[in-house]
Amino acid sequence: xxxxxxxxxxxxxxxxxxxxxxxxxxxxxxxxxxxxxxxxxxxxxxxxxxxxxxxxxxxxxxxxxxxxxxxxxxxxxxxxxxxxxxxxxxxxxxxxxxxxxxxxxxxxxxxxxxxxxxxxxxxxxxxxxxxxxxxxxxxxxxxxxxxxxxxxxxxxxxxxxxxxxxxxxxxxxxxxxxxxxxxxxxxxxxxxxxxxxxxxxxxxxxxxxxxxxxxxxxxxxxxxxxxxxxxxxxxxxxxxxxxxxxxxxxxxxxxxxxxxxxxxxxxxxxxxxxxxxxxxxxxxxxxxxxxxxxxxxxxxxxxxxxxxxxxxxxxxxxxxxxxxxxxxxxxxxxxxxxxxxxxxxxxxxxxxxxxxxxxxxxxxxxxxxxxxx
Amino acid sequence: xxxxxxxxxxxxxxxxxxxxxxxxxxxxxxxxxxxxxxxxxxxxxxxxxxxxxxxxxxxxxxxxxxxxxxxxxxxxxxxxxxxxxxxxxxxxxxxxxxxxxxxxxxxxxxxxxxxxxxxxxxxxxxxxxxxxxxxxxxxxxxxxxxxxxxxxxxxxxxxxxxxxxxxxxxxxxxxxxxxxxxxxxxxxxxxxxxxxxxxxxxxxxxxxxxxxxxxxxxxxxxxxxxxxxxxxxxxxxxxxxxxxxxxxxxxxxxxxxxxxxxxxxxxxxxxxxxxxxxxxxxxxxxxxxxxxxxxxxxxxxxxxxxxxxxxxxxxxxxxxxxxxxxxxxxxxxxxxxxxxxxxxxxxxxxxxxxxxxxxxxxxxxxxxxxx
Numbered sequence: 001x002x003x004x005x006x007x008x009x010x011x012x013x014x015x016x017x018x019x020x021x022x023x024x025x026x027x028x029x030x031x032x033x034x035x036x037x038x039x040x041x042x043x044x045x046x047x048x049x050x051x052x053x054x055x056x057x058x059x060x061x062x063x064x065x066x067x068x069x070x071x072x073x074x075x076x077x078x079x080x081x082x083x084x085x086x087x088x089x090x091x092x093x094x095x096x097x098x099x100x101x102x103x104x105x106x107x108x109x110x111x112x113x114x115x116x117x118x119x120x121x122x123x124x125x126x127x128x129x130x131x132x133x134x135x136x137x138x139x140x141x142x143x144x145x146x147x148x149x150x151x152x153x154x155x156x157x158x159x160x161x162x163x164x165x166x167x168x169x170x171x172x173x174x175x176x177x178x179x180x181x182x183x184x185x186x187x188x189x190x191x192x193x194x195x196x197x198x199x200x201x202x203x204x205x206x207x208x209x210x211x212x213x214x215x216x217x218x219x220x221x222x223x224x225x226x227x228x229x230x231x232x233x234x235x236x237x238x239x240x241x242x243x244x245x246x247x248x249x250x251x252x253x254x255x256x257x258x259x260x261x262x263x264x265x266x267x268x269x270x271x272x273x274x275x276x277x278x279x280x281x282x283x284x285x286x287x288x289x290x291x292x293x294x295x296x297x298x299x300x301x302x303x304x305x306x307x308x309x310x311x312x313x314x315x316x317x318x319x320x321x322x323x324x325x326x327x328x329x330x331x332x333x334x335x336x337x338x339x340x341x342x343x344x345x346x347x348x349x350x351x352x353x354x355x356x357x358x359x360x361x362x363x364x365x366x367x368x369x370x371x372x373x
Numbered sequence: 374x375x376x377x378x379x380x381x382x383x384x385x386x387x388x389x390x391x392x393x394x395x396x397x398x399x400x401x402x403x404x405x406x407x408x409x410x411x412x413x414x415x416x417x418x419x420x421x422x423x424x425x426x427x428x429x430x431x432x433x434x435x436x437x438x439x440x441x442x443x444x445x446x447x448x449x450x451x452x453x454x455x456x457x458x459x460x461x462x463x464x465x466x467x468x469x470x471x472x473x474x475x476x477x478x479x480x481x482x483x484x485x486x487x488x489x490x491x492x493x494x495x496x497x498x499x500x501x502x503x504x505x506x507x508x509x510x511x512x513x514x515x516x517x518x519x520x521x522x523x524x525x526x527x528x529x530x531x532x533x534x535x536x537x538x539x540x541x542x543x544x545x546x547x548x549x550x551x552x553x554x555x556x557x558x559x560x561x562x563x564x565x566x567x568x569x570x571x572x573x574x575x576x577x578x579x580x581x582x583x584x585x586x587x588x589x590x591x592x593x594x595x596x597x598x599x600x601x602x603x604x605x606x607x608x609x610x611x612x613x614x615x616x617x618x619x620x621x622x623x624x625x626x627x628x629x630x631x632x633x634x635x636x637x638x639x640x641x642x643x644x645x646x647x648x649x650x651x652x653x654x655x656x657x658x659x660x661x662x663x664x665x666x667x668x669x670x671x672x673x674x675x676x677x678x679x680x681x682x683x684x685x686x687x688x689x690x691x692x693x694x695x696x697x698x699x700x701x702x703x704x705x706x707x708x709x710x711x712x713x714x715x716x717x718x719x720x721x722x723x724x725x726x727x728x729x730x731x732x733x734x735x736x737x738x739x740x741x742x743x744x
Contacts, residue, residue, distance in 0.1 A: 053466065066458055163576055167546050167743070176505050177548035177730035178481065196458070267457045269485035277456045309462060312453075316466040321422065321452040 006344040016342060017296070021289075021303070024338025028330040035330075039323050049317055050310030060309070062195025066267060068305030069197075070095075072204040073259035074283025075290060075297040076211060077129075081147075081252040082292035083215050084244060085228035086140070090151030091256035092280025093158035094129035098257025099264045100161060101128030103271040106184045107170070114187035121188060122203075122261045129257015130250050132158060137249035141242040147249060155280070162273045170271075183270040190266040200262035205298065207255065212294040224248060256280060289336055291343065307331050408654040409444030415650050416473035417449040418463055420480035421579055427604025427623040428578070431640040432479045432502070434624075438643025443650045448473065455482025457489075464490055468497055475500065475653045477646065488512065498653045498660075503549070505662075513660030515645060517671040519549075520556035520728070521696050522638035524703045525674045525689050526600070526620045527560025529636045531568050532685040533618050533678075534561075534598045540591025541572045542584055542601040542608045546744055548731040550602050553638075555735045556703045557600055557620075562737055563692075564685055571596060572740030581607035592617050598635070609633055618678075625675035637675040645671055664725065667696040704728060709736045 029047065036043040054064045074091040081088040088094075102121040109117060136150035165171075165181060172182040190198040215221035227234040227244045235241060259279065268275050286304055290296030311328040315321055406413055417436050421429035429451065440447045448471055450463045460483050467473035475498040478487050484504040491499040491512035499512045507513050530539055539561060544550050558570045571594065573587045585607030588599045592615045599612040600620040609630035612619040619633040627634040645665065652658040665671040674693065677686055695701035706717035710733045717723050734742045 049470070053462075053470075059465075063458070063462055160576075177732060178505065179545060179547045183485070196461070269457065269489075272455075272482065274455050274482060277454055277459070312450075312459060312462045313466050313470075315450040316416075316448060316463060316471055318448070321450070 002348050002350055004346045004348055006340070007347050008344050009342075014295075017291075017339065018299070020338040020342035021299075021335050023342075024334035024336070025303070025331055026334075027338070028334030031334075032327050032330055035323065035326060036319070039320075041317070041319055041323075046314050046317060046319060049314050053313035054306035054310040059195045062193075062197040063309050064302065064305045065201050066196040066198070066305075067308050068301045069200045069204050069266065070259045070263050070277075070279040071282055071286050071304050072208060072297055072301035073262065074256055074280050075286030075301050076204075076208055076283075076294055077252045077255040077259065078283045078287035079290060079292045079294055079297055080211060080215070080255060081248050082287050083221075083228060083294075084224050084248045086245065086248055086252075087148045087284075088133075088151050088249065088252045088256070089148050089284060090132070090136070090153075090155045090280070091252075091259070091283045092276045092278070093151070093155030094132050094253045094256035095260035095263065095276040095280045096155075096158035096162055097128040097132035098125035098260030099128070099268075099271050099275050100158070100165070100260075101125060101131070101257070102261040102264050103170075103181065103184065106188055107182075110185040110188075112187075114189075117185065117188045118190060118265055121184075121265055122258060125257045125259075125261025125264070126254040127257065129253040129255070129260065131253075132257070133249055133253025137246050137253070140249060141245040159273050159276075162271060162275075166272065181271045184264060184268075188265050190262070196267075198266045200266040203258075203262060204301075207258075208294050208298050215294055256283070259283075285332060285336075289332070289339060291339065303335070304332070405656045406654050407444070408650050410654075411446075412472060413654055414446045414448055414467075414471055414473045415439070415475045415477065415646070415653075416464075416467040416471065417447065418453050418460065418476065418478045418480075418483060419449055419451040420455060420482070421452060421604060423449070423451050425579060425604050426606055426626055426629065428640075429479070429604070431623050432477075432642055435640070435642025435646045436477075439646035439650055442643070442647040443654075445650050445654070453483075455480055457486040460486045461490065468494055473497065475650060475658075477649075478502065498649070498658055500649055507660050507662060509660065511658075511660065513662065515661075515663040515665075517640065517669075518664060518666035519638055519640075519672050520552045520703050521667045521693075522672050522674040523553045524556040524560035525693055526636050526638050527557035527562075528564050528685060528689050528692070529677055529681050530557070530598045530600060530618070530620050531561030531563065531565035532682055533635055533680070534565065534568060536595055536597040537565065537567045537569060538594075538596045539568060539570045539598045539600060540588065540594070540596030541570050541738075541740075542587045542591065542599060542603065543572050543574050543740075544578055544602040545576060546574060546742060548729055551734065551742055552728060552731045553602055554738060555731065555733075558735055558737050559703060559708070564688070568737065570600075570738050570740075572734070572738060574740075574744050575603065577603060579604040581605040584608050585611045588612060589615070599633075606630065621675075627675070635678045635681065639673050639675050641671055641673050644669070667693060668699065710734065711736060711738060711742070 033043045036046050053060050077091045078088050101124040105120050105124040132154055136147045139145035139150055140147040167179045170181045172180050190200050192198045223239045227239055227241055231241055286300045289300040307328050311324045315324050419429045423429055423433040436447050453459055453463050464476055477500045479502045481503045484506050487499050487501050488506045495511055501514045503516050504514045541554055561568045571591055575583045575587050577583050584603045584605050588608035588611035598618045599608050601608045601622055606626050606629040609619040609621055613630035613633040618635050619630055620635050621637040624639050625637055702722055704717055704723035706721045707719040708717040710716050
């Protein structure tokens with residue numbers, strides 16, 4: 001039997017990737033036409049609203065950027081671990097841990113001036129994310145325990161801790177018995193830029209640039225990628241794998257914790273168990289679509305944010321949340337499929353010699369060169 | 374000649390039509406309007422899917438009722454996360470694109486962003502279910518005295534249980550839930566002084582798997598009736614499977630587990646929504662902190678199962694009547710807490726403030742009020 005396998009293309013230009021991304025989205029929107037039409041909506045009206053609410057005007061754009069900010073940070077968090085072949089599935093929990101520690105700092109130091117308090121809360125957020133990652137990182141580097149399982153499980157621990165704080169030690173005495181934590185002090189609100197966008201966006205952008213340079217342009221980044229792609233070579237070259245694993249995972253946790261602090265001081269009024277809002281899990285998709293490269297994370301996070309804003313907005317036109325979710329899923333899926341198809345090629349291979357015995361292996365045809373688009 | 378006349382006629386008709394359409398679309402016209410006027414819209418933000426058969430379903434029924442009563446155009450979005458950016462996006466779209474004049478938000482977690490939006494859009498009315506924040510001009514809150522029908526449902530459950538052990542699948546340890554458990558227990562004790570109510574916490578509002586498992590565990594531990602505070606039907610399905618009985622919540626869920634169903638304390642939001650929509654349209658709205666009871670029909674008891682004894686059914690009716698005419702309410706002494714301390718002295722009735730901040734379990738509840 002002949003079966004298909006994916007082979008990575010040697011070299012793909014960024015322009016080709018951007019084109020692939022676009023092709024995938026357009027293909028999904030075309031399929032979405034059928035979905036909307038059969039569910040009784042006017043696709044033109046729906047798509048127009050989707051586009052307008054995400055891009056047209058500074059208010060719309062600021063909404064997209066407000067969402068893109070945590071997505072970029074969690075996407076970067078997953079990508080930093082991913083550039084070494086590690087999977088941080090628990091950015092959602094590290095976001096929460098960051099927000100918890102940042103809230104604790106705000107409670108203890110609520111007399112401080114705004115900028116100082118914000119800076120402290122952000123540092124606290126990074127520390128919180130790193131603390132939650134410490135266990136999985138050490139278990140991975142020293143005991144080879146899969147970080148996929150441990151980071152994921154700690155998500156639920158972090159959410160339960162917030163629920164405990166809400167109903168117990170941090171319950172706001174002025175909330176008439178409702179289980180809420182008191183709001184963060186007013187001066188700890190991140191300064192706004194325009195509309196709903198705040199300087200959290202600049203923090204994310206700055207961090208993306210730093211990591212893009214660090215991963216792709218420094219010896220440290222080269223070692224990181226090498227340790228991921230061929231650990232033996234890296235070890236031979238004198239790279240300490242344990243140290244690299246620890247660094248990559250702790251940085252990943254710290255960035256997700258920072259996302260929690262930015263969310264707390266930027267968009268949310270107080271810490272509650274819904275603060276991470278799925279951004280941590282969405283970060284996995286962002287990083288995957290960006291092929292684990294910090295440079296791609298910014299673009300993907302922006303598009304992802306726009307899809308979320310647009311998807312939310314069409315519901316006020318009467319599109320049900322289920323249809324909207326399917327449409328959002330289709331767009332992301334389309335982009336992912338296109339990214340894979342443009343970065344890999346399908347090769348059809350014949351039956352392996354050892355499995356079917358007597359049939360000779362088919363000679364592999366070299367792929368034609370003009371396969372780019 | 375005739376041609377010219379027809380042309381003139383056409384021009385006049387077209388002009389009149391244009392003016393009429395223009396007036397109809399004029400949304401910024403100040404004075405009082407009718408809710409059925411074109412351009413008036415009431416928008417609802419729901420936390421769950423309208424098909425949940427529970428909390429959101431009840432609010433959506435209220436929306437439909439208000440629409441049919443007032444003729445107002447109503448809009449809704451379901452499954453909106455309780456997060457500032459999600460809630461804001463929906464509400465801003467309702468106002469900017471759909472011209473909504475009043476926004477109803479039906480979950481506690483929308484409170485902070487709603488307070489902000491009420492400041493940003495002073496010409497729009499904001500009404501928040503189950504919260505406590507408000508302002509003097511355009512932001513009010515509303516809720517119902519669900520503890521009243523809960524007490525009545527407890528009476529029915531107390532009459533049905535043979536094990537004298539009722540399992541209560543509780544949501545979150547907040548005053549609203551504690552009040553419901555206490556009222557239910559007091560009602561059950563009224564007809565059956567030996568009854569015990571065993572409480573487990575799920576920390577969920579809608580998670581059928583967790584809620585079904587909790588009910589199954591309570592049944593295994595000896596309960597033969599299940600009560601609940603979440604929005605799913607899972608506890609009822611677990612009760613039916615075990616041959617036990619069930620008191621549902623939010624709406625009459627008898628269709629989901631007909632053999633198990635006893636009754637349910639239910640929401641009836643429609644009349645309140647219709648009143649607010651009328652007031653907003655007439656320009657007479659002023660914000661308040663509404664907490665209506667059986668007398669206002671915002672809460673009610675679903676029909677009783679056939680095997681609730683006739684004398685208990687008559688007693689339930691009599692107690693309900695005393696709640697409606699205001700001669701008696703649930704938290705009237707003497708009431709003791711789990712440790713035997715008197716919390717409401719004989720002859721006294723708890724005030725609203727103490728009820729809203731309730732943090733204890735009454736005698737007869739087995740469980741931890743602050744887990």
